Amino acid sequence: MKRNILTILLCCFVLASWAKDVVWYSGRGSVEYSFVGKRTGVVDMALNMFAEDMRAVTGHRAEHRAGAVIEIFELDKMRDKDFRRLQRRQVPIDRIIAKDDAFAICVEGGHIVVLGSNANGTAYGILELSRLAGVSPWAWWGDVTPLRRHYLALASDYLTIQWPSVARRGFIAQGHGLDSHRLHQLLLRLRGNLLRHADCDGRGAKCMEIGERWLPSTQPGRIYAEMKTAYDQGARHEWVARIDNPRTVAYQLSLFMDMAWNITYVNATNIPSHFHAWLTEQFGEQAADRLLPVLTEYYHLVGIRRPEQMNVEFMADAFGNELERYLANYEALVKALTPIAALVPQERSEAFFAWVDYPVRAALLMAVKQLQAQEARHIGRPSSFVRDDEALSSAVRSWKAYQQLLALNRKFAGMLDGKWEHTLSLAHMPLMAEPKFPGPLSHDAIKRFAQQGPEPFNLDVGNTITRNACHFRRATQGVQTVSMLGHSMKAVMVPPGGSLSYSFFSELRGKAVVRVAAIAMPDYLGHDIRLAVRVDDGEAQMVSVRPDIHSPQWQTAEQRGQVIVNVDVNLTRNSHDIEIRALDTPVFIDQLMVDYDPVREFYIFPVTAEQL
Numbered sequence: 001m002k003r004n005i006l007t008i009l010l011c012c013f014v015l016a017s018w019a020k021d022v023v024w025y026s027g028r029g030s031v032e033y034s035f036v037g038k039r040t041g042v043v044d045m046a047l048n049m050f051a052e053d054m055r056a057v058t059g060h061r062a063e064h065r066a067g068a069v070i071e072i073f074e075l076d077k078m079r080d081k082d083f084r085r086l087q088r089r090q091v092p093i094d095r096i097i098a099k100d101d102a103f104a105i106c107v108e109g110g111h112i113v114v115l116g117s118n119a120n121g122t123a124y125g126i127l128e129l130s131r132l133a134g135v136s137p138w139a140w141w142g143d144v145t146p147l148r149r150h151y152l153a154l155a156s157d158y159l160t161i162q163w164p165s166v167a168r169r170g171f172i173a174q175g176h177g178l179d180s181h182r183l184h185q186l187l188l189r190l191r192g193n194l195l196r197h198a199d200c201d202g203r204g205a206k207c208m209e210i211g212e213r214w215l216p217s218t219q220p221g222r223i224y225a226e227m228k229t230a231y232d233q234g235a236r237h238e239w240v241a242r243i244d245n246p247r248t249v250a251y252q253l254s255l256f257m258d259m260a261w262n263i264t265y266v267n268a269t270n271i272p273s274h275f276h277a278w279l280t281e282q283f284g285e286q287a288a289d290r291l292l293p294v295l296t297e298y299y300h301l302v303g304i305r306r307p308e309q310m311n312v313e314f315m316a317d318a319f320g321n322e323l324e325r326y327l328a329n330y331e332a333l334v335k336a337l338t339p340i341a342a343l344v345p346q347e348r349s350e351a352f353f354a355w356v357d358y359p360v361r362a363a364l365l366m367a368v369k370q371l372q373a374q375e376a377r378h379i380g381r382p383s384s385f386v387r388d389d390e391a392l393s394s395a396v397r398s399w400k401a402y403q404q405l406l407a408l409n410r411k412f413a414g415m416l417d418g419k420w421e422h423t424l425s426l427a428h429m430p431l432m433a434e435p436k437f438p439g440p441l442s443h444d445a446i447k448r449f450a451q452q453g454p455e456p457f458n459l460d461v462g463n464t465i466t467r468n469a470c471h472f473r474r475a476t477q478g479v480q481t482v483s484m485l486g487h488s489m490k491a492v493m494v495p496p497g498g499s500l501s502y503s504f505f506s507e508l509r510g511k512a513v514v515r516v517a518a519i520a521m522p523d524y525l526g527h528d529i530r531l532a533v534r535v536d537d538g539e540a541q542m543v544s545v546r547p548d549i550h551s552p553q554w555q556t557a558e559q560r561g562q563v564i565v566n567v568d569v570n571l572t573r574n575s576h577d578i579e580i581r582a583l584d585t586p587v588f589i590d591q592l593m594v595d596y597d598p599v600r601e602f603y604i605f606p607v608t609a610e611q612l
Helices: 004-019 041-058 078-086 119-132 180-189 219-233 252-260 271-283 286-305 320-341 346-379 387-419 444-451 554-558
Strands: 021-025 032-036 072-075 103-108 111-116 152-155 159-162 168-173 203-211 239-245 463-470 480-483 492-493 499-505 510-519 529-535 542-544 564-573 576-581 587-595
Touching: 021 041, 021 111, 032 041, 041 119, 041 180, 072 119, 103 119, 103 152, 111 119, 119 159, 119 180, 119 444, 119 576, 168 180, 168 252, 180 271, 203 219, 219 480, 219 492, 239 252, 252 271, 271 346, 271 480, 286 320, 286 346, 320 346, 346 387, 387 444, 463 499, 492 499, 492 576, 499 554, 499 587, 510 529, 529 564, 529 587, 542 564, 554 564, 564 587, 576 587
Parallel strands: 032 072, 072 111, 168 239, 203 239
Antiparallel strands: 021 152, 103 111, 103 159, 463 587, 480 492, 492 587, 499 576, 510 564, 510 587, 529 542, 529 576
C-alpha cells in the first residue's frame, strides 16, 4: 500500500513538473509549427533551415500544421484581423513592433509564440528555436553535428526579447570557392543582415579585419576593444568583419556578431565567460572547462606573434632564452590536448580537429619552423655549417616541423572526404615555403638530431623591472582591464585624460630607459596614439604614434601587436613613480619595463609568473 502511494505521489510530482513546461517535442512524430503572416524569401529560408535542424535533432523534418504548439507571427505582414486577435493575447507585441529586426519568444496559453517585427526578426526568432534545441549556428560551417534529442520543452515563464544594437551587421568573405547560399544561411544564424563584397564606408560604419586564411590568430580581447571603442565613438550604423573563410575564424566572427547584435553581451572582463559559453555550445561543458585555459594560452602566444607573421627574430640570449621558452609553452599546449579530445562527443570530433587541434599544432609547427631556421642562420656559417652541431640541431628541428606541418595540412584538406580541400590554399603565403639554412641538410644530420626538442630555460629578468600594466598602484576613473588582449592578456584601457601610476625601487643608479608597450590599435576617429610618460616629478614626455599602414614603424607595431615607447631617464637608488596618461583618445597600455640596458635587443617583455 505504501509503495502504491509513493508511486502515485512520484507520478503526480513528475506530471506537475511537466505541467510547468510547454513541450514541443516528446520523442514521437515531428516538431510542428504554424505561421501567420506573408512569407518572404528570408522567412522561407529560416523555416527550411529550422525544418532541417529538427531532422538532425529528432530524425524528422519540422512540419507546418494549423494549431501547432509553435506559433510564428511576422507582425509587419499580418492582416488586421489576425493582428487584433494577437493583441488580445498576453504577448509582448508593443516591445518589438517599432524596432527593426527584433524578435520575441514567449510561452502563452500552452503555446510557444515567436514574434518578429519584420522578416529578418522573424527569421532570427525561428532560428533561436534551433539554438534552444542545441543546434549550433556553425552546424555546417564547423561540422558541429547536432546531438539527438528525445525531449524539447520551454518553461511556462520563458521569455526572450531581442533587437540589434547596430543597424547593419555582417561580413565580407574574401576566400575562394565559398558557397554563397551557405554564407547567407550563416549570416542569418548569426543574426546578420549584410553580406558585403566591398569595405563599408560612410559615417557610423566600422570595418575590422578579424581573420586570416590560415589560423584564428586575432585575440578575442582585440575584437572587443576595437569594436566597443568604435561603438562608443559613434560607429553604430554598420559593422562589417573582413574574413577569408568563416570556418577559420568561427569564434571571432561569433563574438563580433554577438556584439553587433547586443553590445551589452560582452564587457571588458567577461570575454572568457563568453568564450566558455561558445565552447560549451560546440563541445559540451566538460570539454569547455578544460579547453578554456588551453585556448586562452593559445591566444596569449599568437598575441605575442601571429603564426602567419612569424618572420621576427626571438633572441636566444635575451632573458635566459626567450626563444626556447616561447616554443616550450607551445609544446605544453599540444600535450594538453590529447586528454581533452576524449571528452568531446564523437559527432563533434571533426570540429574539434578544425578549431582546436589543428590551430594549436599548426601554430607550434610554424613557430618551430621559422624561429629555428632563423637560429640556424644566425649561428651557422656556410663554410662550417655541416660541422656545426648547434646550427644543425636548430636546422633539423625546423625541417622536421616543416614536414609535420605539410602532413597536418594534408590531413585538414582530406577530412570529411575533402569538403574543405579548396579552403586551405597556402601557396600564397611566403612563410609556408621550405625553410632556408646556411647549407644543405644531410640524412645523417636529420637522423642525429631528429629527437631534439625545446630545452627548458628559466626566465632571467636581468637588470630590469617589468610589470604587466594591469598591476598599477593607482588608476583614475574609467580605467578598464580588458581580458584576452595583448601580450599580458590583460591590457588596460585608459580613457582620454585618464592615467595609470606605478611605483618601483631602483637598486641601481644611472641611465635607464622606461619602455611602455601600448596596443597597436587604430582609432576609429583617425586620431594618433598619444600618451604622456612622467617619472617622479620630472617633465612629462609626450609621445605620438600615427597609425599609418604605409609606415614601416606602424607595420612593425601591428605585427608585434604593441607600440613600444622608450623614455630615457636617470635614476637614483631610491623609490620612483611612473605615470602614464592618455591624452585625447583611449589608449590601451599592455606592459612596461624599467631597463638599465638602453640598447638591449629582445622581443618579449620578461614578466615573471607572479606578475602575470
